[in-house]
Amino acid sequence: MKKQKGFTLIELLIVVAIIGIIAAIAIPSLLRARVSANESATIGDIRTVISSQAAYQSANGGWYSSTITCLNLPTGGTCIPNYPANAPTFVDAAIASLASKSGYNRSFQSGGTITANTSVTGTNSTTSYAYLTVPSNVGQTGVRAFGGDASGVICFTPNGAAVTSASGVLTLTSCSILQ
Numbered sequence: 184m185k186k187q188k189g190f191t192l193i194e195l196l197i198v199v200a201i202i203g204i205i206a207a208i209a210i211p212s213l214l215r216a217r218v219s220a221n222e223s224a225t226i227g228d229i230r231t232v233i234s235s236q237a238a239y240q241s242a243n244g245g246w247y248s249s250t251i252t253c254l255n256l257p258t259g260g261t262c263i264p265n266y267p268a269n270a271p272t273f274v275d276a277a278i279a280s281l282a283s284k285s286g287y288n289r290s291f292q293s294g295g296t297i298t299a300n301t302s303v304t305g306t307n308s309t310t311s312y313a314y315l316t317v318p319s320n321v322g323q324t325g326v327r328a329f330g331g332d333a334s335g336v337i338c339f340t341p342n343g344a345a346v347t348s349a350s351g352v353l354t355l356t357s358c359s360i361l362q
Contacts, residue, residue, distance in 0.1 A: 214323075217286075221325050224285040225316050226361065228278055229331035232291075232314040235273035236333065242266065246308035247333060248273075249293035253307050255279030262305045286324025287316040294333070294351025311351035318343050330358065337361040 235254050236247050243263050248254050253262035254273040281289045294311030297304075313332040318325030321343035330346030330353050331337045338358035340346055347354040 218323070218325055221286040221318075222327060222329075225287045225325070225329055226337060228284070228289075229314055229316065229329055229337050231274060231278060233331050233333075233335055233337075236312060239263070239273050243308060244304035246297060246304050246310070247294070247312050248305075249296070249307045249309035249312070251279050251281060251291040251314075253305065259305075261307045264305055283319055286319050287329075288319055290315045292348055292351050309351060313348035313351045313353055315346055315348065317345045328358075329361070 232251070232254070239248050239254055239257065240246060242257070248257075248262065251274075255276055255278075257263045257266045257270075257272060258268050259266075277284060281291060283289070292313040292315065294309045294313075297308050297310060311333045313330055315328075315330040317328040326343060327339040327341055328343050328345050329337060329339045330348060332348065332351060332353045334353075336353060336355070338346055338353055338355060338360050340358050347357040
């Protein structure tokens, strides 16, 4: 009688069980890493908006942009008068579009309106602003909601509830400051 070569059913079941155990351990860690990466990317975008608004302010007679699109397309009288068409922009189109990105929904809130000297300052100018983000799906794409404003402060809510702001200024009693 010739001995057959191969694996027995029990050996195959043991291998499948080991793979299942490894997957059960690894998948939650991968999901946590994805949430952490989404949150880090969102915090980076908020820092980018804060920095770009500071640069915009210096080019716009001391006033911030009241629309995020002016940070991407600053040319024309409504944004920065006499801004050269070939000069650099302040943020890229992905941030300026306010589209959902890295598992977060984004919004931009303008502060008070100003009476601008339109030869120096664009008509889309403001005294303050807030850039706010909330997870698209709390617990899966992100755990915390974030916000940043003209003060340079970035704050968060630990449960994914939206950070609140009034007239483009964060309501710091509604969130914890990110250290």
